[in-house]
Amino acid sequence: MLRGHGEVQVRAGTEADLTALTDLYNHYIRETCITFDTEPFTPEQRRPWLLSHPQDGSHRLLVAQGATDRTKGPHNGPAGTPHPGVAGTPPPALLGYATSSAFRPKAAYAPSVEVTVYCAPHAAGRGVGTLLYQALFEALAGEDVHRAYAGITQPNEASARLHTRFGFRHIGTYTEVGRKFGRYWDVAWYQKDLG
Numbered sequence: 001m002l003r004g005h006g007e008v009q010v011r012a013g014t015e016a017d018l019t020a021l022t023d024l025y026n027h028y029i030r031e032t033c034i035t036f037d038t039e040p041f042t043p044e045q046r047r048p049w050l051l052s053h054p055q056d057g058s059h060r061l062l063v064a065q066g067a068t069d070r071t072k073g074p075h076n077g078p079a080g081t082p083h084p085g086v087a088g089t090p091p092p093a094l095l096g097y098a099t100s101s102a103f104r105p106k107a108a109y110a111p112s113v114e115v116t117v118y119c120a121p122h123a124a125g126r127g128v129g130t131l132l133y134q135a136l137f138e139a140l141a142g143e144d145v146h147r148a149y150a151g152i153t154q155p156n157e158a159s160a161r162l163h164t165r166f167g168f169r170h171i172g173t174y175t176e177v178g179r180k181f182g183r184y185w186d187v188a189w190y191q192k193d194l195g
Helices: 015-031 043-051 128-140 157-165
Strands: 002-005 008-012 061-066 094-102 112-119 147-153 169-180 183-193
Touching: 008 128, 015 043, 015 094, 015 112, 061 128, 094 128, 112 128, 128 157, 147 157, 157 183
Parallel strands: 112 147
Antiparallel strands: 002 008, 008 061, 061 094, 094 112, 147 183, 169 183
């Protein structure tokens, strides 16, 4: 799956994205309370996570990348097709990713997924999260998924607005459920009805 939106393309994540995905997630580990992981990962440590998101099914990984000058040129063929013989051009920048993952490990939870979206700091506020969620929920429309859940560390108004825009509703808050950076954080839980 490849979707275009101006200068942004959304596609299934692959092993080639592992280093960039790890770097992006590590930023949020080091700099924010958005994730409750506290120690950065190496790409090798992050590989099982990536492999748990196949290109089909209810557990997906979608990435957004910026188009490069080479992929935007009028003489390069279809968007995303590199010019033959041109080597050494850096890959497009990773702007963010979205996932749907197992909500809980027990079998009866299978029709529920937990979703999340992470945007590169330089891409925040540019509609990348919206584009990723649009593609993710379109992909999930044909799957056996009944509910999507999202946990949002508080405060995070931007994330709450994004999820509300996609039809999520607040269903409760775990208070002081995680400790990071020397303080306790609340997590608000949101639910979206699917299928």
